[in-house]
Amino acid sequence: MAARPATPASPKNVKIKSAVPGVPMFGCEHVQLLFSNSPDVMNSSIQYYKMLLRVIFDNTPIIPQTSKSPDNVVKTSLTSNYLCLQCSTIVSEEDRVKHGSKKSHRFYVDSRSGALYCQFCEDFVWDPTLEELRVRKIGTGSFSSRKRKHEELFSDSVKDDPRYISANTAPASCKADGLRGIYNAGATCYQNVVLQSFLHNPLLRNFYLGDGHPNGSCGQSYCLSCAMDDMFQEFYALENTNGYTASSILSGFWISEKKAFENLVTTKEQDAHEFFQFLAEELHERNGDGEKPENGSEHSCDCVIHQSFYGKLQRSTTCQNCSGVTSAVESFLDLSLGLDTLAQKRGKKASKGVSLTLQECLDEEYIKSDKCEYRCRSCDSMQQARRDNSIKLLPNVLSIQLKRFEFKQGSRDKSASKIDTPVHFPLTLNMLPYTTRGRSTDTRETIELGRSCIYDLMSVVVHVGEIDTGHYVSYCRVGDQWFAFNDHRVELATKSEVLSAKAYLLFYIIRSLS
Amino acid sequence: MSSSTTGKAGVIKAADDAGSMDKLTHTVLDDLLYNIVHDLLIKVHRDEKIARAATAAIRVEKLASDASDSSLTTESRPDIKAETDAAVYDEGRTLLKGNPLETTKDILCPRCYLPRLLYPTDGKGARKPDPSIIYCKKHPYIDKPGYDIYGQTWVAQGPGRGKKKKDMEKKVETTPQDTPGATPTPEDGGGGKGGAASRPPNVLSFPSATCVKCKRCILVTRLNNHMGSCIGNSGRNASRAAAQKISNGSSNGNHNGSQGDGTPPNSQKGTPLPGSRASSPKKRDSDDVEDDDTDNDSHKKKKLKPSASNPPKKVILKTKGGSGSGLKKEKVKTSSLLSVEQKVDDDDAEGSTVEVAPKKKINKSASPAKKLKLGVSKPLLSSPGTTKNGKTAKSNGAGHGGGDDGESESSGTLSSPPVV
Numbered sequence: 001m002a003a004r005p006a007t008p009a010s011p012k013n014v015k016i017k018s019a020v021p022g023v024p025m026f027g028c029e030h031v032q033l034l035f036s037n038s039p040d041v042m043n044s045s046i047q048y049y050k051m052l053l054r055v056i057f058d059n060t061p062i063i064p065q066t067s068k069s070p071d072n073v074v075k076t077s078l079t080s081n082y083l084c085l086q087c088s089t090i091v092s093e094e095d096r097v098k099h100g101s102k103k104s105h106r107f108y109v110d111s112r113s114g115a116l117y118c119q120f121c122e123d124f125v126w127d128p129t130l131e132e133l134r135v136r137k138i139g140t141g142s143f144s145s146r147k148r149k150h151e152e153l154f155s156d157s158v159k160d161d162p163r164y165i166s167a168n169t170a171p172a173s174c175k176a177d178g179l180r181g182i183y184n185a186g187a188t189c190y191q192n193v194v195l196q197s198f199l200h201n202p203l204l205r206n207f208y209l210g211d212g213h214p215n216g217s218c219g220q221s222y223c224l225s226c227a228m229d230d231m232f233q234e235f236y237a238l239e240n241t242n243g244y245t246a247s248s249i250l251s252g253f254w255i256s257e258k259k260a261f262e263n264l265v266t267t268k269e270q271d272a273h274e275f276f277q278f279l280a281e282e283l284h285e286r287n288g289d290g291e292k293p294e295n296g297s298e299h300s301c302d303c304v305i306h307q308s309f310y311g312k313l314q315r316s317t318t319c320q321n322c323s324g325v326t327s328a329v330e331s332f333l334d335l336s337l338g339l340d341t342l343a344q345k346r347g348k349k350a351s352k353g354v355s356l357t358l359q360e361c362l363d364e365e366y367i368k369s370d371k372c373e374y375r376c377r378s379c380d381s382m383q384q385a386r387r388d389n390s391i392k393l394l395p396n397v398l399s400i401q402l403k404r405f406e407f408k409q410g411s412r413d414k415s416a417s418k419i420d421t422p423v424h425f426p427l428t429l430n431m432l433p434y435t436t437r438g439r440s441t442d443t444r445e446t447i448e449l450g451r452s453c454i455y456d457l458m459s460v461v462v463h464v465g466e467i468d469t470g471h472y473v474s475y476c477r478v479g480d481q482w483f484a485f486n487d488h489r490v491e492l493a494t495k496s497e498v499l500s501a502k503a504y505l506l507f508y509i510i511r512s513l514s
Numbered sequence: 515m516s517s518s519t520t521g522k523a524g525v526i527k528a529a530d531d532a533g534s535m536d537k538l539t540h541t542v543l544d545d546l547l548y549n550i551v552h553d554l555l556i557k558v559h560r561d562e563k564i565a566r567a568a569t570a571a572i573r574v575e576k577l578a579s580d581a582s583d584s585s586l587t588t589e590s591r592p593d594i595k596a597e598t599d600a601a602v603y604d605e606g607r608t609l610l611k612g613n614p615l616e617t618t619k620d621i622l623c624p625r626c627y628l629p630r631l632l633y634p635t636d637g638k639g640a641r642k643p644d645p646s647i648i649y650c651k652k653h654p655y656i657d658k659p660g661y662d663i664y665g666q667t668w669v670a671q672g673p674g675r676g677k678k679k680k681d682m683e684k685k686v687e688t689t690p691q692d693t694p695g696a697t698p699t700p701e702d703g704g705g706g707k708g709g710a711a712s713r714p715p716n717v718l719s720f721p722s723a724t725c726v727k728c729k730r731c732i733l734v735t736r737l738n739n740h741m742g743s744c745i746g747n748s749g750r751n752a753s754r755a756a757a758q759k760i761s762n763g764s765s766n767g768n769h770n771g772s773q774g775d776g777t778p779p780n781s782q783k784g785t786p787l788p789g790s791r792a793s794s795p796k797k798r799d800s801d802d803v804e805d806d807d808t809d810n811d812s813h814k815k816k817k818l819k820p821s822a823s824n825p826p827k828k829v830i831l832k833t834k835g836g837s838g839s840g841l842k843k844e845k846v847k848t849s850s851l852l853s854v855e856q857k858v859d860d861d862d863a864e865g866s867t868v869e870v871a872p873k874k875k876i877n878k879s880a881s882p883a884k885k886l887k888l889g890v891s892k893p894l895l896s897s898p899g900t901t902k903n904g905k906t907a908k909s910n911g912a913g914h915g916g917g918d919d920g921e922s923e924s925s926g927t928l929s930s931p932p933v934v
Contacts, residue, residue: 022624024571024601024610032609078545079522080552112549113556121613124556126564174626175651179663183720185737222726239651241664245734247723254745267742480557481655488668492657 016042017129027127030106030120035129045085045107049116049130052083052109053137057451064111067092070099082108082117114138139512178205178235179478181243181488185250189487190272193474194279195246196485197459197507198228199235200476203396207304208232213287224252224279225286243488256282272461272472273334273401273505280305280333309333311395314436319376320384326377329392334399334505337361339419340406358425358506361402366390366434390436398431398455398508405467418467422502427495429455429508455508463504475501521545566614569622570600576627578603623650636665666716 016035019025026032035042056064064083066076067090075092082096083089085107091099096119100106106119114134118125178199182192198204207213208229215229227248234244254265261278264270287303316327342356342364369388376383404419432438432453459476473486475498484493519528519537521544528540578596596603600617601610611617621630628650633641637658643649655663722731725744732740 019607021575021608022568022572024567024608026609027567028610028613078542079548110556113553115556115560123613123615124559124563126560126567131564173651174623174628175653177652179655181662183734185723185734185741186739188738241662241666242718242721243734245721245723245737247734247737248726250737250741251726251745254741267739483663490662490664492655492663 017132020128023128025128027116027125027130028118028121028123030118031116031125031127031130034107046129046133048085049109050133050137052085053114053134055083056109056111056114057137061112064090066090067095069095080113081111083111084108085116173237173239175239175241176236177478179483179490180235180241181485181490183243183245184487185246187267187269188246188250189472190270190275191246191249191253192487193272193461193472193485193505194276195231195249196474196476197461197505198279199232200459200478201308201397201507202509203308204228204304205232205236209236212304218286220286222248222252222255223286224249224256224282227252228283252282253278258282269469272463276399276505277333280309306331308397309395309399311391311398312393314390314392316388316390317372317374318386318388319374319379320386321379321381322376322383324376324378334401335362335365336401336403337365338403339421339423340403355422355424358400358402358423358429361423362431362434390439391431391434392436394431394435394453394510396510397458398429398510400506400508402504402506404463404502404504418463420502422500425457425460425499425503425506427457427499428511429457431455452510452512454511456511457498457506458509459507460498460501460503461505461507462501464502472504521548523548523551563615565621565624566618567610568624569620570598570610570614570618571608572622572624572627573618574598574601574603575608623652626650637661661716664716666718668718668720 016025026035034045062076065078065081066074067081068074069092077092080093082091082093084091084099084103084105086105087103089099089103089105090111091108096108096117100119108117108119109115110117110124114137115124116127116130117123182195184192209232213225213229215226218226220226227246230248231244231246234240256265256278258278258281261274261281264274264278284301284303284305287305310331310333312329313332314327314329316325318325337358339356339361342361366389369386372385372387373382374385375381376385402423406417406419430450430453432450435453437449438453457477459474461472461474464471464473471486473484475482475484475493477483482493482495482498484491484497518541519530519532520526521541523544525547526540526544528537532540574596577598578594581596582594594603595605597611600612600614601608603609621632622628623630628648631643631649631653633639633643634654634656635641635643637656639657653664656665657663658665661667720734722733723737724730725732725737725740727741727744730740
């Protein structure tokens with residue numbers, strides 16, 4: 001039996017996943033037979049499976065979607081074809097049985113999902129070894145798990161997490177799944193929604209549950225990061241299902257001496273986005289290199305906040321006279337998208353039922369260029385210039401603020417009003433068009449590159465009510481299930497509910513991590 | 515292709531006499547629909563089949579380990595062979611037999627090895643669980659209007675917490691859901707008696723939390739306001755606003771103890787604490803501990819209730835002491851008498867002293883170290899205290915102590931609406 005055969009012939013790491021308690025070794029008896037046949041067969045099968053996955057995911061789908069029937073009719077279909085694992089044939093679903101009985105080839109790969117189909121079982125089979133390859137391919141586009149720069153940083157703690165827990169503590173209850181509400185401590189819903197989105201952020205969760213912030217040895221009194229640590233413990237280690245009282249967060253918030261956020265620290269209702277910035281800065285200072293993040297600078301550090309939220313923006317200015325380009329790179333915590341101008345443009349065209357899409361807003365900001373006057377150094381005079389913004393480095397968690405407020409022109413006093421224009425946002429967002437690289441590269445590379453720019457919606461913060469008073473609610477995704485958080489209330493939410501919400505803040509997470 | 519009127523799903527059909535473009539469109543749409551359903555299905559299939567396969571593996575491994583346990587030591591595991599309908603355990607490997615979707619009907623939790631409850635116990639799609647089975651604690655989430663995912667519901671927030679009268683009436687009418695045990699004030703405790711008992715188990719009330727600074731137990735819904743007045747620094751908008759609103763800024767007391775005199779005790783809620791803190795931190799610390807204890811186990815009524823009748827002292831006392839000149843305890847004591855009297859006068863206007871005071875009282879009495887001093891101050895203070903109670907009651911118009919609660923709180927809550 002070739003449980004874990006030494007395969008000296010292949011230097012590549014083709015081996016069956018070692019036995020894990022609670023998981024069968026193979027997807028079905030027939031895969032077991034195939035893999036146990038001989039090390040060579042197993043080796044080539046796995047290699048071939050990888051190759052098929054590359055065909056499916058790395059190139060245009062036209063190749064796997066095109067099949068040749070036994071009577072030599074070539075047909076391209078929208079629905080799944082099946083790629084034989086034992087030869088190079090691609091068959092349609094109808095011809096699969098025929099091919100199987102003729103060649104006695106029994107394993108096929110679905111041309112759209114890469115899933116393995118076993119003709120003996122007449123069912124899809126989820127073999128642990130092959131499935132891991134498939135999931136990785138879909139996620140990172142590569143079979144090794146080190147594609148993305150920062151991933152290692154975080155996947156380490158993922159791997160350590162279960163072991164760490166089982167070795168040192170009693171396992172957390174199965175009931176502790178991090179789904180709890182947070183009580184409103186009096187106009188603190190703007191904090192609650194941000195905290196919830198942090199709580200369901202896998203990067204932050206792994207950081208804190210992986211003992212990222214040494215709570216015990218942290219000398220700082222009223223440390224907000226310790227408070228976060230406590231909160232993560234409360235959410236993911238205890239069985240409690242009632243609301244959480246974020247008193248330590250709140251006191252840390254009150255005690256904080258941040259000058260920039262002085263106006264935020266009141267008993268009044270506040271802007272959730274501002275609180276998000278506050279919390280991010282505060283946590284950065286507690287965990288990071290101690291340097292204050294300056295707005296607009298190209299600051300980067302290794303702290304969990306920077307690794308999660310911060311990306312880099314490239315602003316380039318092109319002189320219209322000499323075509324000289326000056327560009328500056330700055331780091332950003334979130335993307336703020338203005339709605340007012342776009343909404344007004346739309347408003348002129350169609351008086352009612354104005355709605356925008358998130359992509360339109362991003363287009364406006366990061367694809368379209370605007371003109372400005374600037375002093376060109378080479379021309380040494382004021383010149384017309386074109387300004388382009390693009391994203392140089394995408395963050396792992398992309399936070400987007402939709403600026404749902406506008407200041408009425410002419411009036412100096414704060415007469416801000418809220419823009420209620422619905423903005424449609426997708427569950428899956430491709431950021432490639434807005435990146436610096438995405439502009440320049442040709443389509444050949446874009447499939448590969450595009451995959452690393454795919455983001456999945458993680459949480460949505462919604463503001464209801466008027467500009468100066470109202471309520472915040474949020475939606476967060478856990479696995480594939482969405483939950484609605486309204487202070488201490490946690491309810492199930494449907495995708496359509498989430499997508500029809502009038503979002504204020506959106507948090508997208510890079511797919512290769514989620 | 516265009517000859518057929520529909521795609522693989524066969525749901526979106528073109529008319530037979532439709533043009534070829536029409537047919538093509540229908541075919542494409544139909545295929546896309548098929549793909550969507552296919553993708554959804556394959557996702558569910560994957561989750562389910564992997565879970566069932568794991569269940570089969572867990573079962574057979576359990577069997578194997580049981581066998582090895584009974585026969586020899588645990589070291590002999592690799593020799594053990596076990597077999598169920600769904601899987602084989604052989605030489606340390608777990609192998610499936612057949613399709614787990616057919617051989618295994620339930621799902622075991624991979625962590626606790628208990629069977630998973632497959633249907634919610636309430637709400638949409640609910641089924642009655644088998645009472646003889648101990649299920650894994652991870653239950654399917656409940657989808658029921660008015661209830662959360664765990665089937666819990668909450669105490670509705672009282673109608674405008676500032677309103678004392680209505681609040682009181684409600685409580686008296688034994689509406690148990692109306693913030694019972696929510697406020698650790700004696701008045702509330704008295705009113706909400708029996709609330710906890712008559713409440714169904716899945717109805718939760720608002721808890722209280724301890725303020726890190728003054729260690730008092732504060733109803734969670736008021737925590738932010740409390741911290742605003744307790745921690746809030748000068749220069750913060752909040753305290754400024756508060757200072758303007760109520761002509762005594764709580765921040766004043768906090769920052770420059772000397773200004774404390776200008777802190778009339780109108781808003782007892784916030785004022786005394788910062789003041790006291792500034793004056794004598796050490797003393798506070800010892801208080802804090804006790805405070806914690808008392809508050810924690812007396813969230814609800816009983817412990818606090820008797821204290822309601824007790825007069826206020828330390829708090830006020832401290833404010834004065836702190837604001838005055840950081841006197842030592844004995845001195846404070848003497849001065850406190852004065853201060854209390856003063857306060858009583860002031861209070862008549864606002865009628866809000868009471869709530870704070872009793873709490874401090876508890877601490878004092880609980881602290882053995884200070885018993886002596888207390889002994890002195892107690893009798894002295896008790897009379898003003900009672901009168902105060904009476905007065906506040908009058909000012910409320912409602913003959914109940916609960917009124918004090920509402921009022922005193924309102925001084926803190928004024929600035930912002932309770933629900934956000």
